[in-house]
Amino acid sequence: AAGVIQSPRHLIKEKRETATLKCYPIPRHDTVYWYQQGPGQDPQFLISFYEKMQSDKGSIPDRFSAQQFSDYHSELNMSSLELGDSALYFCASSLTDRPYGYTFGSGTRLTVV
Amino acid sequence: SQQGEEDPQALSIQEGENATMNCSYKTSINNLQWYRQNSGRGLVHLILIRSNEREKHSGRLRVTLDTSKKSSSLLITASRAADTASYFCATEGTGVDKIIFGKGTRLHILP
Numbered sequence: 744a745a746g747v748i749q750s751p752r753h754l755i756k757e758k759r760e761t762a763t764l765k766c767y768p769i770p771r772h773d774t775v776y777w778y779q780q781g782p783g784q785d786p787q788f789l790i791s792f793y794e795k796m797q798s799d800k801g802s803i804p805d806r807f808s809a810q811q812f813s814d815y816h817s818e819l820n821m822s823s824l825e826l827g828d829s830a831l832y833f834c835a836s837s838l839t840d841r842p843y844g845y846t847f848g849s850g851t852r853l854t855v856v
Numbered sequence: 857s858q859q860g861e862e863d864p865q866a867l868s869i870q871e872g873e874n875a876t877m878n879c880s881y882k883t884s885i886n887n888l889q890w891y892r893q894n895s896g897r898g899l900v901h902l903i904l905i906r907s908n909e910r911e912k913h914s915g916r917l918r919v920t921l922d923t924s925k926k927s928s929s930l931l932i933t934a935s936r937a938a939d940t941a942s943y944f945c946a947t948e949g950t951g952v953d954k955i956i957f958g959k960g961t962r963l964h965i966l967p
Contacts, residue, residue, distance in 0.1 A: 746858040776954060786942060809946065813903040833899060844901040845955060846890045852896075 745769055747848035749834050753822030756824050763815045764851045770844070773839055773847040774798065775817045777809055778851075792817060793839075822854045844856040862945060862958040870966050875932045877961040879945030880925075888921055888954060890930050891944045899944070902930075932963075940965045 748767040749759045752777035756762050768775050778786040792811040806824075811817040821828060831852050844854040850853075863878040881888070905921045905928070912919045918931040921953045932939055939951040942962050946955040 757965075762905060774953060785959050788954045791953045793953060801954065831896070835899075844891075844904045846901065847891075847899040849898040 747834055747836050747846050749832075749848035749851050751797070751851060752849065753852050753854075755856060757824060757856055758824055760819045760824050760855075762824060762853060764832050764834075764853070766817045766819070766836075766848060768836030769817055769846055770819070771816075772837070774837050775811055775815070776835045776837075777803075777817070777819050777846065778833040778835065778847075780833065781827075782830070784830075786833060808856070821836070821853075825826035825854050829853060829855045859936055862943075862961050865959065866962045866964070868964040869935060871935055871937055873935055873952065875935050875939070875963055875965075877930045877943050877945075877963070879928045879930070879958050881928075881947045881956075881958075882926065883947075884948045884950045885923070886950055887929050887948050888919075889946045889948070890917075890919060890928075891957075893942045893960075894919075894940075895942075895960060902943075926960060935963075935965045937967060939963060960961050 750765045775790040776791040780786040789803040790809050791799045795811045806822050809819045831850045832852045833847050837845045837848040869881045887906045889904045891899045893899050903919050905919050916933045921928045942960045944957045944960045946957045948955045
């Protein structure tokens, strides 16, 4: 069965650089979510999209932006990277009535040096 | 914050024993979900229990929900080495489009 696909799996960037993370949700899932998980931390909600429109927003820095495209894939853009942005970034997708919870991708490990 | 604490933060038990993890939350919810995460890997959905349900089973997993106490428990019976992982509860509040994770329990199954 198709899963949530994230790319790249690993990314190393220098401070002040820009990073773009991509997410391809499960086909026919109508909601996409982004989460950030620091080392030893619980996942923190960043932002979600329902049918390509932003539906909820969490503790997402102003340096970050995200969008969902017409083909339902989503991108998380991160600018002026800081050392503290080093984390695992997860994308998840779900159906509106959440019968099976959220399906998470394998994550992108971002390291800022 | 919508989410409270998970209890215990870490748990070590012998293979074959049962493991119980607890989760508390603060606000009204639509559902509560449990996820497993192996070290540095992705989050795997285990089970979802809706606010109008009190108990749910899936294989060796049993989840209870007490909305009056705003708490849930996850029981893993007959634990196996492969159950070693971190377990997170996550709540979906009413009128929101996200789940909020608790701090997680690190479960270690001893051979």
